[in-house]
Amino acid sequence: MxxxxxxxxxxxxxxxxxxxxxxxxxxxxxxxxxxxxxxxxxxxxxxxxxxxxxxxxxxxxxxxxxxxxxxxxxxxxxxxxxxxxxxxxxxxxVDIRTAIGKDDSVSDEEPYILFAAGRIIPSKGLHILLRTLQAMDFKTKIKVVGNLEQIPAYKRQILSLSEGLNVEFVGLFKNKVALLNLVANAQLFVYPTLYEAMSIMLLEAASVKVPIICSDIPANTAVFSNEEVSLFVSEDMDDLQHKILYFYGHKSEAFHKAQKAFEKLEKSHSxxxxxxxxxxxxxxxx
Known part of the structure; x- marks a missing residue:
């Protein structure tokens, strides 16, 4: 009106x-x-x-x-x-200028991998990541960003799957600079989403040059290839486990991919x- x-x-x-x-x-x-x-x-x-x-x-x-x-x-x-x-x-x-200008006031000395989504719902695939890490007996900290209150039954499932893992639920970040700084300081950004049209969260992760492992759904492969990120077969926990283990053995390769993802982002998604x-x-x- x-x-x-x-x-x-x-x-x-x-x-x-x-x-x-x-x-x-x-x-x-x-x-x-x-x-x-x-x-x-x-x-x-x-x-x-x-x-x-x-x-x-x-x-x-x-x-x-x-x-x-x-x-x-x-x-x-x-x-x-x-x-x-x-x-x-x-x-x-994404705004490349915001992504580059990180806020160093947010830091964490303990290494961590990161999962982030605005709304943590089944289609974002957090349960796939946690089951994979359980099978690996993963010891590194996992930080989870996002609103877990959307679906109570799913929240209970996620909390159950996180038992025995070093998981920190940090909630939803409304400060974009603080969020990007958290992403930038991660060892690895894992994005096991089952469906997207085009994920801004994935683009934002690429904007801070963090190594990325993401599902090979069409929306992700339409943006990045295996030259820029590590793609795993969607919902395939064995393949996701392989990609995580490969990252820890080939970090220089992963950071090279992250640089190439940033360059593609700068060219086509600013x-x-x-x-x-x-x-x-x-x-x-x-």
């Missing part, structure tokens, strides 16, 4: 299709660009009515958006097949580059 009656904009840019229910109102005055970050109805187990809500809003977005963008190539390819209308691929990005791509989309509608 504020946008409709109190302000006049050149256009509106809506992120996430689950907010598309407001498009009929916005379209009374504005041209609208919609950016999709995921299709949650496909990869997370919701109640039927929640799935219906996501699906309906996605259809509204495709019907009413003046231009539709997607943050990953695999997501764009799905939309191309389902809706047969133009979808512009514009990736997620906000300066991405802003120019959105500028072209916006200009075409104005």
């Amino acid at each position: 504020y946008a409709l009656f109190c302000k006049k904009y050149d256009l509106v840019h809506l992120h996430h299709t689950d907010g598309a229910f407001i498009l009929p109102l916005l379209k009374l005055r504005y041209k609208v660009v919609v950016t999709s970050h995921a299709r949650p109805q496909e990869h997370v187990k919701w109640n039927w009515w929640v799935n219906y809500f996501f699906t309906l809003n996605e259809k509204i977005a495709f019907k009413m958006a003046d231009q539709f963008t997607a943050v990953s190539k695999p997501l764009k390819e799905v939309y191309d097949q389902v809706y047969q209308r133009e979808v512009v691929f514009i990736p997620n990005g 906000w300066a580059t991405i802003a120019n791509q959105y500028k072209v989309v916006f200009a075409s509608l104005m």
Whole structure:
């Protein structure tokens, strides 16, 4: 209502299709660009009515958006097949300047590996990492960043799997510089996610040149190859264990990959580059 009656904009840019229910109102005055970050109805187990809500809003977005963008190539390819209308691929990005300017006030003398996600839910794969480390009798500290309160049953599972391991749950970081410093000081960033459209957390890890092991899901391999990160077969704990052991025996190789990941990020995923791509989309509608 504020946008409709109190302000006049050149256009509106809506992120996430689950907010598309407001498009009929916005379209009374504005041209609208919609950016999709995921299709949650496909990869997370919701109640039927929640799935219906996501699906309906996605259809509204495709019907009413003046231009539709997607943050990953695999997501764009799905939309191309389902809706047969133009979808512009514009990736997620990170602020390289923020990533480089780390805050040294956050430090930890004890070596640790790191898992991080905003919401710790089953699709992020923390249970896979913990089961793998249990099988390895892993002794190094594991720091877990993120909100563990989303699904009580999953929280209980994670706490049970962490028994016998040196796990520190540090909660959700709202200070981006402090988060990036924690990532940068890790020996290794492990990202066993089962589904993403394009993970900003993965990009942020690459931005501080930390060695990365991540699952080989399409969204991850669309960004990085084995030249820049160590990919393991998604949900394959034996392969994940092999990649972790290989890291500890070949650290110089891992840091070389981390440098190459940063260089790719700097070239293709900086906000300066991405802003120019959105500028072209916006200009075409104005």
